[in-house]
Amino acid sequence: MSRDTALVSADWAEKNLETPGVVFVEVDEDTSAYDTGHLPGAIKLDWKTDLQDQVRRDFVNKDQFAALLSERGITNDDTVVLYGGNNNWFAAYAYWYFALYGHREVRLLDGGRKRWELDARPLTSEAVSRPATQYVAQEPDHTIRAFRDEVVAAIGTKNLVDVRSPDEYTGRLLAPAHLPQEQAQRAGHVPTAISVPWSKAANEDGTFKSDQELREIYAAAGLDDSRETIAYCRIGERSSHTWFVLQELLGHRNVKNYDGSWTEYGSLVGVPVALGDEPGKE
Amino acid sequence: MTVSTAAGCAAPDQAAPLPTSLDLEKETVITGVVRDAAGTPVTGAYVRLLDSADEFTAEVVTSPAGQFRFFAAPGTWRLRALSRHGNGDTVITASRGVNEATVPVAVD
Numbered sequence A: 001m002s003r004d005t006a007l008v009s010a011d012w013a014e015k016n017l018e019t020p021g022v023v024f025v026e027v028d029e030d031t032s033a034y035d036t037g038h039l040p041g042a043i044k045l046d047w048k049t050d051l052q053d054q055v056r057r058d059f060v061n062k063d064q065f066a067a068l069l070s071e072r073g074i075t076n077d078d079t080v081v082l083y084g085g086n087n088n089w090f091a092a093y094a095y096w097y098f099a100l101y102g103h104r105e106v107r108l109l110d111g112g113r114k115r116w117e118l119d120a121r122p123l124t125s126e127a128v129s130r131p132a133t134q135y136v137a138q139e140p141d142h143t144i145r146a147f148r149d150e151v152v153a154a155i156g157t158k159n160l161v162d163v164r165s166p167d168e169y170t171g172r173l174l175a176p177a178h179l180p181q182e183q184a185q186r187a188g189h190v191p192t193a194i195s196v197p198w199s200k201a202a203n204e205d206g207t208f209k210s211d212q213e214l215r216e217i218y219a220a221a222g223l224d225d226s227r228e229t230i231a232y233c234r235i236g237e238r239s240s241h242t243w244f245v246l247q248e249l250l251g252h253r254n255v256k257n258y259d260g261s262w263t264e265y266g267s268l269v270g271v272p273v274a275l276g277d278e279p280g281k282e
Numbered sequence B: 001m002t003v004s005t006a007a008g009c010a011a012p013d014q015a016a017p018l019p020t021s022l023d024l025e026k027e028t029v030i031t032g033v034v035r036d037a038a039g040t041p042v043t044g045a046y047v048r049l050l051d052s053a054d055e056f057t058a059e060v061v062t063s064p065a066g067q068f069r070f071f072a073a074p075g076t077w078r079l080r081a082l083s084r085h086g087n088g089d090t091v092i093t094a095s096r097g098v099n100e101a102t103v104p105v106a107v108d
Helices: A012-015 A062-072 A086-100 A113-116 A148-154 A166-170 A211-220 A238-249 A261-265
Strands: A020-026 A079-083 A106-109 A159-162 A227-234 A256-257 B028-035 B046-049 B056-061 B067-072 B075-083 B086-092 B097-104
Touching: A062 A211, A079 A113, A079 B056, A086 A106, A086 A113, A086 A238, A106 A113, A106 A159, A113 B075, A148 A211, A148 A227, A148 A261, A159 A238, A211 A238, A227 A238, A227 A261, B028 B075, B028 B086, B056 B067, B067 B075, B075 B097
Parallel strands: A020 A079, A079 A106, A159 A227, A227 A256, B028 B097
Antiparallel strands: B028 B067, B046 B056, B046 B075, B075 B086, B086 B097
């Protein structure tokens, strides 16, 4: 993968709003943002009610995903362009989800809602409906999804990248600072995980830094690209952003996102936890 | 304690009352308004909270009344706002409880 096949610019998006076969999809943390104004023609996916099982803590399965995209009018041949607020955290989560279920042509809009709004590009609150389709999802690709036991086994052997803010990594905060401090039972990080906040990879307008800048950031942080990598954050959305950077922009192989992330790991009984600025020992 | 009741369109709602379950003896809330050069509140501004090493901690979008809110920790923080009316910053030293700040923005 590379920037050309994974990312589109706001200029490209504005020119292709009505292009047949291109479907814009907004995915936000605040699911009401779409209703106040969205890209013309864009549909919405709700990361909680559409993309997560409503009983167990897990994804919707392959059949549920196929039914969802069929109902929203996406075909297997469409180019899906994802965007959202929060610097594309949840759009990147959805991108990883589309990749997991084998969608062929999927892109992220560089800068997401923020760049689009700051540029004063068009937004509309007009309702959008697309005719239903017969979408077929592939088996989930578990080469890009990590589960908790793999994370414990990766301590000291694989690259573990903690992409939360330094205050969450050290254990001073339990959640990003726009949310009340709750969730995991313990604060800290997975021992041996390096700290590379997701925000290092983005400019302040939400667009991604250049490939050269990105390579330098991860090299300086000590990421060994000959090893497998697992990225995690609090609930798996910011780490989707870093997964996107490493695998889709920089073309690293064997990068997994641990979507259980700190809300799972920090509540497990008996696993090692490190506190403070240092990665810590095995 | 409530901050305001104006309807917000940000993520999460920046104008909603603070949750009643919130323990202000423990939480450090940083809240305030983004204002342009004329002092008018700026809606739809992107406000990010940067830590003492200038590292990103969180970001929200201001409400129709220009409000933002963060749940942080005691210490020194920088608030950085981007908007169509220009950009700006302000530094705040926060302690437990509610800390208020104004972020002025102006075209460079």
